[in-house]
Amino acid sequence: MWxxxxxxxxxxxxxxxxxxxxxxxxxxxxxxxxxxxxxNPTYDQYITKRTNFGLDKPLLGDWQxxxxxxxxxxxxxxxxxxxxxxxxxxxxxxxxxxxPQGTYRLQATWPTRTGEDGQRVSLGSSGLVWWRxxxxxxxxxxxxxxxxxxxxxxxxxxxxxxxxGTIEITRxxxxxxxxxxxxxxxxxxxxxxxxxxxxxxxxxxEPFTIDATPDASDIEVKDDPWTFTRFVRSLWDNQxxxxxxxIVTLDFQHYSWSxxxxxxxxxxxxxIIPSLSVTLPVLVLTTLISTCLGLIASFxxxxxxxxxxxxxxxxxxxxxxLVYVIVGQYFGxxxxxxxxxxxxxxxxxxxxxxxxxxxxxxxxxxxxVEDPGFFRTxxxxxxxxxxxxxxxPYYCLLPVLIGVIVAxxxxxxYYRAVMVEECNKDYIRTARAKGASNSRVMxxxxxxxxxxxxxTRVMISLPFIIMGSLLVEIYFGIPGMGFKLxxxxxxxxxxxxxxxxxxxxxxxxxxxxxxxxxxxxxxPRVTLK
Numbered sequence: 409m410w411x412x413x414x415x416x417x418x419x420x421x422x423x424x425x426x427x428x429x430x431x432x433x434x435x436x437x438x439x440x441x442x443x444x445x446x447x448n449p450t451y452d453q454y455i456t457k458r459t460n461f462g463l464d465k466p467l468l469g470d471w472q473x474x475x476x477x478x479x480x481x482x483x484x485x486x487x488x489x490x491x492x493x494x495x496x497x498x499x500x501x502x503x504x505x506x507x508p509q510g511t512y513r514l515q516a517t518w519p520t521r522t523g524e525d526g527q528r529v530s531l532g533s534s535g536l537v538w539w540r541x542x543x544x545x546x547x548x549x550x551x552x553x554x555x556x557x558x559x560x561x562x563x564x565x566x567x568x569x570x571x572x573g574t575i576e577i578t579r580x581x582x583x584x585x586x587x588x589x590x591x592x593x594x595x596x597x598x599x600x601x602x603x604x605x606x607x608x609x610x611x612x613x614e615p616f617t618i619d620a621t622p623d624a625s626d627i628e629v630k631d632d633p634w635t636f637t638r639f640v641r642s643l644w645d646n647q648x649x650x651x652x653x654x655i656v657t658l659d660f661q662h663y664s665w666s667x668x669x670x671x672x673x674x675x676x677x678x679x680i681i682p683s684l685s686v687t688l689p690v691l692v693l694t695t696l697i698s699t700c701l702g703l704i705a706s707f708x709x710x711x712x713x714x715x716x717x718x719x720x721x722x723x724x725x726x727x728x729x730l731v732y733v734i735v736g737q738y739f740g741x742x743x744x745x746x747x748x749x750x751x752x753x754x755x756x757x758x759x760x761x762x763x764x765x766x767x768x769x770x771x772x773x774x775x776x777v778e779d780p781g782f783f784r785t786x787x788x789x790x791x792x793x794x795x796x797x798x799x800x801p802y803y804c805l806l807p808v809l810i811g812v813i814v815a816x817x818x819x820x821x822y823y824r825a826v827m828v829e830e831c832n833k834d835y836i837r838t839a840r841a842k843g844a845s846n847s848r849v850m851x852x853x854x855x856x857x858x859x860x861x862x863x864t865r866v867m868i869s870l871p872f873i874i875m876g877s878l879l880v881e882i883y884f885g886i887p888g889m890g891f892k893l894x895x896x897x898x899x900x901x902x903x904x905x906x907x908x909x910x911x912x913x914x915x916x917x918x919x920x921x922x923x924x925x926x927x928x929x930x931x932p933r934v935t936l937k
Contacts, residue, residue, distance in 0.1 A: 412936035440902040510607030666899040683888030690811035702823025724817030753806035756885040
């Protein structure tokens with residue numbers, strides 16, 4: 409059996425790797441960071457999110473040959489302007505300005521051309537340009553330009569200047585203005601303009617303009633050349649293998665975008681117990697009750713009892729899950745509170761059904777234990793379990809009852825169909841001919857041979873047990889996996905969406921392998937090859 413399990417795992421490793429790759433490609437059809445931050449994020453916000461999600465690394469490998477450079481083009485202010493040259497990657501150009509201490513306004517502009525209507529039209533209407541302002545090595549401010557840039561005016565004080573912001577020069581070091589672009593579009597740059605507001609000594613000088621030409625003495629053009637070392641490193645240090653390593657080690661180091669103080673691993677870890685608090689009892693109760701009802705209905709096929717069971721099953725299937733939630737919240741929680749002032753169930757909210765390890769350690773430290781240690785904390789944790797479990801009926805029993813009622817309709821019909829088919833087998837007629845009672849036939853003979861489809865049904869449901877029930881968790885405020893996934897999709901929290909989807913895919917593969925193993929355990933006719 410173990411050889412079969414190992415072989416199945418090895419067979420599914422390439423499948424899972426392909427699933428993760430396909431998932432990452434789907435989430436990167438558009439820039440996740442731009443989709444999350446919107447149209448006008450700052451450069452620091454954009455770079456922070458890219459680094460946080462690992463998007464600063466190549467997806468599979470850096471296959472580019474050649475770097476992005478800047479070159480001179482004609483037709484702009486002063487007769488020339490900067491254009492991104494051929495190649496891929498980032499493009500940088502920076503101005504180094506010697507300025508006295510004081511306050512300055514920084515402006516920028518883009519080259520223009522004369523349109524068909526005789527009006528001046530900006531050439532800088534494509535791509536995304538980021539201007540970074542530095543004082544020495546100290547970052548002062550980051551200002552993004554939007555997609556619609558004003559046309560350049562030929563007047564020194566014209567309206568074509570785009571305000572980058574006001575900076576304070578407090579050191580005797582040169583001011584560096586850096587233009588960075590990492591898009592694949594031919595972004596253009598024409599000139600920057602410095603407008604002194606006040607200086608420490610003397611009168612502010614007149615505003616001055618610096619043209620963006622490659623041969624200017626105060627401009628440094630940087631390219632992003634390709635190197636063989638960088639190429640080799642990118643083959644393993646990339647987004648894909650980083651994601652696989654995090655999944656294998658269960659270490660999701662990326663931080664959530666919507667809750668920046670929590671890593672993705674903390675988000676997933678804190679939501680598993682709330683989901684299992686509801687979904688695990690639902691699965692156990694539904695399986696037991698539906699199996700018994702299916703057995704009873706199959707042995708009374710065509711009789712009033714069978715018809716009543718099937719009528720209730722079809723009725724339960726025909727009503728929406730949301731209706732059960734709304735009706736259950738009203739009659740189970742709100743109506744007793746309003747009519748009798750009795751708190752039976754909670755309408756919304758959740759308390760942990762198991763004590764948190766960190767809280768137990770903190771309580772021991774508050775009581776005077778400086779270093780609780782593992783075993784003392786473990787004993788205290790077990791001692792606090794009954795008190796935590798006592799909160800479960802108030803917060804979780806109503807969602808469990810609703811889940812059982814909804815799932816019983818589907819499972820009862822399925823199990824009845826399985827049992828009806830088993831009723832016509834020869835071994836059932838033989839058992840009855842030997843004088844076995846109905847209960848012995850049902851639970852000793854028929855149920856054992858019907859375990860294969862029951863196991864299939866349960867194992868199909870197992871991944872959703874961990875993922876949680878979306879509607880119940882949302883409407884009852886239970887912070888489980890379903891709620892976290894819905895919240896991540898709503899807030900465009902791509903690291904959480906990617907991690908939860910990857911975990912769900914792994915659970916599906918493992919449950920398929922476990923299903924085959926259970927087949928061989930319950931049925932000796934099944935052999936694992």
